[in-house]
Each structure stands twice: as C-alpha cells, then as structure tokens.
Amino acid sequence: MTQKTGTLYGVGVGPGDPELLTLKALRVLKEAAVLAYPKSSETASENESKAYSIVRAAGVEGNEPLELLFPMTKDSNALQEAREVAAASIIERLKQGKDVAFITLGDPMLYSTFSYLVPLVKEAGAEVRSVPGVTSFSAAASAALVPLAESDERVVVMPASAGEEEIRRRMGEFDSVVLMKAGKALDRIIDLALALGVADSSVFASRVGWKDEEVVRGIGKLKGRKAGYFSMVILRKARA
Amino acid sequence: MTQKTGTLYGVGVGPGDPELLTLKALRVLKEAAVLAYPKSSETASENESKAYSIVRAAGVEGNEPLELLFPMTKDSNALQEAREVAAASIIERLKQGKDVAFITLGDPMLYSTFSYLVPLVKEAGAEVRSVPGVTSFSAAASAALVPLAESDERVVVMPASAGEEEIRRRMGEFDSVVLMKAGKALDRIIDLALALGVADSSVFASRVGWKDEEVVRGIGKLKGRKAGYFSMVILRKARA
Numbered sequence: 428m429t430q431k432t433g434t435l436y437g438v439g440v441g442p443g444d445p446e447l448l449t450l451k452a453l454r455v456l457k458e459a460a461v462l463a464y465p466k467s468s469e470t471a472s473e474n475e476s477k478a479y480s481i482v483r484a485a486g487v488e489g490n491e492p493l494e495l496l497f498p499m500t501k502d503s504n505a506l507q508e509a510r511e512v513a514a515a516s517i518i519e520r521l522k523q524g525k526d527v528a529f530i531t532l533g534d535p536m537l538y539s540t541f542s543y544l545v546p547l548v549k550e551a552g553a554e555v556r557s558v559p560g561v562t563s564f565s566a567a568a569s570a571a572l573v574p575l576a577e578s579d580e581r582v583v584v585m586p587a588s589a590g591e592e593e594i595r596r597r598m599g600e601f602d603s604v605v606l607m608k609a610g611k612a613l614d615r616i617i618d619l620a621l622a623l624g625v626a627d628s629s630v631f632a633s634r635v636g637w638k639d640e641e642v643v644r645g646i647g648k649l650k651g652r653k654a655g656y657f658s659m660v661i662l663r664k665a666r667a
Numbered sequence: 668m669t670q671k672t673g674t675l676y677g678v679g680v681g682p683g684d685p686e687l688l689t690l691k692a693l694r695v696l697k698e699a700a701v702l703a704y705p706k707s708s709e710t711a712s713e714n715e716s717k718a719y720s721i722v723r724a725a726g727v728e729g730n731e732p733l734e735l736l737f738p739m740t741k742d743s744n745a746l747q748e749a750r751e752v753a754a755a756s757i758i759e760r761l762k763q764g765k766d767v768a769f770i771t772l773g774d775p776m777l778y779s780t781f782s783y784l785v786p787l788v789k790e791a792g793a794e795v796r797s798v799p800g801v802t803s804f805s806a807a808a809s810a811a812l813v814p815l816a817e818s819d820e821r822v823v824v825m826p827a828s829a830g831e832e833e834i835r836r837r838m839g840e841f842d843s844v845v846l847m848k849a850g851k852a853l854d855r856i857i858d859l860a861l862a863l864g865v866a867d868s869s870v871f872a873s874r875v876g877w878k879d880e881e882v883v884r885g886i887g888k889l890k891g892r893k894a895g896y897f898s899m900v901i902l903r904k905a906r907a
Contacts (some may be wrong), residue, residue, distance in 0.1 A: 455746065536808035549684075559687065559801045561679075568774075568797075574776045577782055584822050
C-alpha cells in the first residue's frame with residue numbers, strides 16, 4: 428500500500444488578536460497532523476514564535492508541534508540554508524502522509540517566510556495550499572478608522588527602511604503609503620510627514636491586535652519615541 | 668433613564684468564501700442587534716448584496732436585517748445623498764441603543780462604502796469601530812501561490828482603469844501591481860503584461876473565494892476573455 432503524500436498549508440493567523448483568525452485557519456490548524464511554526468532563535472522565551480502564541484491564545488495547541496528555525500539575518504546563504512532545513516523537516520512529515528500547517532503572522536503571501544518554502548516543497552512533489560489572513564496594515568487602519576483607499580485611490584506597501592527621497596516621491600503619487608517595520612526609522616518618518624503636511628492624518632501602529640497594541644492617529648506627537656520591530660506608519664494624505 | 672447610544676461596527680467579511688470570515692466578524696455579527704448590508708439596486712435578486720450572501724452562507728441571518736441602497740453611479744451628488752440616507756437609517760437605530768454591524772466585502776478600510784459612513788456617524792456622536800477582513804488580493808495570491816511581496820519588495824494596489832502609461836511605470840518601480848476591477852481593462856492589461864514580459868508570472872483572479880472562482884497563473888492565455896466586475900490582475904515580476 429502506498430502512503431498518500433500530505434499537503435503543506437500556509438496559514439495566515441492575522442496580526443495578533445486571536446479573534447482575527449479566520450474560520451478556515453482554525454479548521455486547518457485543528458485538522459493538520461503537524462503544526463509548524465517559525466522561531467527566530469533557539470533560546471529565550473521572549474523570542475518564542477509570535478504566530479504560535481496567537482494560535483494557542485485561540486485555543487489550538489496543534490497535534491504535533493514542529494519548531495522551525497529562521498534566524499534573523501541578512502546573510503542570504505544562512506537564510507537559504509535555514510529554508511532548506513525547514514523544508515526538509517516539512518517534506519519528511521508530508522512523506523509520512525501527514526498534513527502540515529505552517530503558521531505565519533498576517534498573510535502568507537505578504538512578507539512571509541512561507542512563500543520561500545513553496546517552491547522547495549513543490550519540487551519534492553507535495554501539494555501546497557495557502558490560507559490567506561488579515562494583514563497588520565488592515566488591522567491598523569481599522570483600529571485608527573483611517574481608510575487605506577477609497578474610490579479610485581492607490582495604496583503602496585513598502586519597507587520603512589526606504590530612503591527619504593523615495594518615501595517623499597511615493598507620497599506625491601499615492602493617497603496612502605504603508606511603511607512596514609518602522610521601528611528604527613520612526614523619527615525620520617515623522618519629520619518627513621510634518622514637512623509634507625500629512626502628520627495629522629497619518630497613523631502609527633505598534634503590535635496591533637496584541638494586548639499592548641498602540642495605535643495613534645496624528646504622528647507628530649510621537650517625535651522622539653522609541654518603537655519596536657512590529658511597528659508601522661500609514662502615511663495618509665489629508666482630506667479636504 | 669437615558670438610553671445608551673449603540674456602536675456602529677464595520678465588519679469585513681472577506682472576499683467570498685464564508686470560511687474566510689474571522690472569529691471576530693462572526694461574533695460581532697451574531698451579537699449586533701442590527702445587521703446592515705449594502706445593495707446596489709432595489710430590484711433583481713442577482714443584485715442582492717454579495718456581502719450578505721457570504722454572511723448567510725456562514726450561518727448568520729442577523730437579528731434585524733437593514734438593507735441600505737448604494738447605487739452604482741459616478742454621480743457624486745447621488746452618492747453623497749445615498750450615504751447620508753444610509754447614515755441616517757443607521758443613526759436612528761444607534762439612538763435606540765442598538766448596535767449596528769455594517770458588512771462589507773473584503774476589508775472595511777480598503778475600497779469600502781463603510782469608510783464614507785464613518786465621519787457621518789461620528790458626527791452624530793456615536794461610537795464607530797471596524798473589524799478588519801481578508802482582502803480579495805490576499806485570497807487571490809494565496810489561491811495562485813504567488814507572493815505579493817517578499818523581503819524588501821514593494822506592492823501597489825490600484826484600480827485597473829488606470830492608464831497604460833501609469834501601469835507600465837508602476838511595473839518598472841514595483842515587484843507586484845494589484846489591479847482591482849480588471850473586467851473591462853483585461854485585454855489591455857494582458858497586452859501590456861506580454862509586452863513587459865510578466866504575463867507568465869502574473870495572475871488573473873475572478874470572484875475569488877466564490878464557488879465559481881477562477882484563478883489563473885499566466886495570463887497570456889486569457890486574451891479575448893470577458894471578465895466581470897469582481898476580477899483582478901496581480902502583475903508580478905518574474906523571478907530569476
């Protein structure tokens with residue numbers, strides 16, 4: 428008897444609030460034999476997987492938890508090696524006929540490690556599916572009640588590490604500019620927002636959907652503030 | 668005894684699949700005294716609210732359904748009047764102490780009628796909250812397993828009605844360009860994608876999350892096809 432190969436599911440668990448899991452995400456997580464979650468470091472509980480903590484807060488432990496290490500590094504060789512090791516762990520379980528749910532913050536197709544695993548697992552002949560999730564910028568816009576786009580407007584999502592010249596140009600062209608991972612760049616972004624006259628209509632959001640969420644409309648008052656990795660700014664043009 | 672004013676909730680119900688409702692959306696819809704849904708025409712069952720059909724497929728009828736008319740028109744006076752009439756209907760119920768859940772396809776802060784109601788209802792002194800939802804482009808990217816953004820990439824979301832010159836320029840600058848409401852523009856977009864060499868890596872999606880969903884990777888083969896209002900194209904640069 429040949430064993431049927433399992434399916435890999437990328438499951439978006441949303442930005443932080445366990446209630447922002449979809450019904451589909453919850454079902455797939457409960458049904459999958461293996462619940463795989465990314466961790467950035469082997470040590471320290473504060474580095475524990477944020478995606479896994481959301482899932483546990485929603486009442487799911489996972490049948491067989493599988494921890495996968497993705498180091499926080501810009502070294503592309505180290506990243507590629509970590510992805511290959513993770514994919515091999517997943518493929519091993521898929522070949523045992525187990526379905527694997529790989530959880531990811533927000534949405535699996537937007538800045539997620541999952542998208543790097545897709546070609547590696549497909550190459551091994553296994554089926555891959557993805558369950559979309561609520562993005563952090565949608566949650567931030569909702570919390571601040573600031574639209575990302577209305578009517579024929581355009582919105583761009585980009586890293587906050589972009590240069591001032593680029594951010595300035597984007598704000599000239601677009602109605603909303605979502606700047607992800609705004610931590611280190613916050614002061615620089617606030618200065619720019621003040622100069623462009625959009626500070627009052629723009630939004631700062633940190634750890635949105637978590638208990639210590641901070642969502643502030645009008646970012647000028649945040650000058651000098653420290654902000655963490657899971658911070659973003661939605662630059663938004665003032666309405667008439 | 669003074670009556671406590673109710674709260675208006677904008678509730679994103681996702682792109683179509685009732686399983687893509689969040690747990691929070693489901694809870695708010697069940698708890699709210701009034702379930703308000705937008706309709707584009709007073710007649711014809713085919714014009715019935717798509718958002719309401721998702722909610723009913725998820726098993727929620729709503730305690731007191733409230734139909735609100737939003738005509739499909741570009742006439743800004745007619746639009747503004749429809750919004751004011753809708754807001755007045757909602758405010759009437761809020762003043763009776765009822766919570767109102769206004770459902771919206773996808774996410775309430777992205778191309779949704781809800782964002783126009785926010786200032787009108789706030790002006791009347793009522794509290795407004797928003798429950799984010801899964802967007803159609805996240806669902807399309809998941810269905811096609813095509814990432815919207817990886818690493819430091821940028822993604823832009825814009826209407827497909829934009830001119831060829833603008834779309835061409837955006838694809839020069841960005842890794843992914845999401846073109847919403849691609850129906851009428853489809854052939855023109857395919858020609859452009861072929862010219863730019865991105866047709867094979869790009870995605871067409873129609874009614875994603877519905878039973879008649881169509882998601883196609885590689886859009887060149889769709890030349891000459893008719894496509895409806897709820898269609899989109901994700902132009903995506905080919906990877907090395």
